[in-house]
Amino acid sequence: AQTVTQSQPEMSVQEAETVTLSCTYDTSESDYYLFWYKQPPSRQMILVIRQEAYKQQNATENRFSVNFQKAAKSFSLKISDSQLGDAAMYFCAYRKGNTGKLIFGQGTTLQVKP
Amino acid sequence: ETGVTQTPRHLVMGMTNKKSLKCEQHLGHNAMYWYKQSAKKPLELMFVYSLEERVENNSVPSRFSPECPNSSHLFLHLHTLQPEDSALYLCASSSQSRNGELFFGEGSRLTVL
Numbered sequence: 001a002q003t004v005t006q007s008q009p010e011m012s013v014q015e016a017e018t019v020t021l022s023c024t025y026d027t028s029e030s031d032y033y034l035f036w037y038k039q040p041p042s043r044q045m046i047l048v049i050r051q052e053a054y055k056q057q058n059a060t061e062n063r064f065s066v067n068f069q070k071a072a073k074s075f076s077l078k079i080s081d082s083q084l085g086d087a088a089m090y091f092c093a094y095r096k097g098n099t100g101k102l103i104f105g106q107g108t109t110l111q112v113k114p
Numbered sequence: 115e116t117g118v119t120q121t122p123r124h125l126v127m128g129m130t131n132k133k134s135l136k137c138e139q140h141l142g143h144n145a146m147y148w149y150k151q152s153a154k155k156p157l158e159l160m161f162v163y164s165l166e167e168r169v170e171n172n173s174v175p176s177r178f179s180p181e182c183p184n185s186s187h188l189f190l191h192l193h194t195l196q197p198e199d200s201a202l203y204l205c206a207s208s209s210q211s212r213n214g215e216l217f218f219g220e221g222s223r224l225t226v227l
Binding site for chain 1: 118145147154155156157159162164170204208210214215216217219220221
């Protein structure tokens with residue numbers, strides 16, 4: 001069975017600094033997708049960034065980038081130039097192939113200090 | 115316009131009550147999901163509906179009963195719940211494309227007394 005592990009329950013970063021959130025996963029599949037979702041307090045969960053397993057190039061979305069290490073089954077999220085609005089719970093998620101089913105990690109709460 | 119709307123946002127019910135959670139999506143998606151989010155635990159997938167057919171039921175107790183009358187609406191009927199069922203219940207929808215990301219509603223916060 002596929003599993004997703006986020007080993008950092010809480011992280012903090014100074015405004016304008018860079019922070020990296022860790023995620024590891026376990027799967028025997030070759031066709032899958034990885035995601036980072038952001039859930040601000042009392043607000044809906046939104047997609048931050050997506051990575052297709054067949055792509056070697058790391059995905060980037062503005063200040064957000066990933067370090068995808070397929071052999072190590074590692075998928076970390078780097079947030080550059082952190083902003084107060086980045087404070088939220090971040091979830092790493094795995095999806096097998098063409099299914100819609102997402103398997104989530106436990107989440108990491110990110111605090112951004114002014 | 116969030117795309118996925120859940121009502122009510124907050125619900126308090128006794129163990130003998132019957133209530134329902136509603137989810138509506140305005141994105142033209144054909145798959146809808148119920149997730150349970152409890153403190154200190156990963157999100158748990160409860161049910162998946164694809165083209166209005168239930169395609170997954172992750173061993174959810176029968177006191178939770180989903181209903182998908184059409185591709186835009188999803189309900190979760192609740193009856194004789196337990197206090198440990200208190201959680202945030204998230205609805206999501208997606209298209210069937212390979213890049214179909216999930217779009218989430220804001221959730222329904224359920225408290226069972």
